[in-house]
Amino acid sequence: MQPLTLFGPFDDLMTVEVAGQPLVVYVVLGLVVLNMITRALAHRTHVRQAEDGPEAISHSPLHAASTVLLILGSFYFLTLEHHAGIVLSTLVVGLFLTDFFEFESRRVEARRGIELERPKGAITASVLVLAYAAYLSLFFLIAPAWNAVV
Numbered sequence: 001m002q003p004l005t006l007f008g009p010f011d012d013l014m015t016v017e018v019a020g021q022p023l024v025v026y027v028v029l030g031l032v033v034l035n036m037i038t039r040a041l042a043h044r045t046h047v048r049q050a051e052d053g054p055e056a057i058s059h060s061p062l063h064a065a066s067t068v069l070l071i072l073g074s075f076y077f078l079t080l081e082h083h084a085g086i087v088l089s090t091l092v093v094g095l096f097l098t099d100f101f102e103f104e105s106r107r108v109e110a111r112r113g114i115e116l117e118r119p120k121g122a123i124t125a126s127v128l129v130l131a132y133a134a135y136l137s138l139f140f141l142i143a144p145a146w147n148a149v150v
Helices: 009-014 023-050 061-080 082-112 120-149
Strands: none
Touching (some): 023 061, 023 082, 023 120, 082 120
């Protein structure tokens, strides 16, 4: 019996096994890394924009797009792997919320005229998402040593 596919050909592409994991796991790992890079670029842009005043600070379209893709990717992974998907989706939604509040705090810092800090909360949240996505996708690298201990 063939498993139920919600997204047709997209399911066929994303469920291809690579090193024992579906391809979507590696796509999500790449999206996490992309999101971290766009966060760094957005912060640099915010620092430059803060010199023009607090109202000049705007959302980075590239970072917003990478965040939306990361959310969609984690929700799609949830349809394939329920336990790992719910953990990853929870971490990604937490990252989204942290990003939202970090952006607002950058605007407050600009209004107060103080130097803009790095988005520490969002960086921490993205490291947690990266760690879990790397665990899911790259576990095959440490599996022999892990299985010997456990």
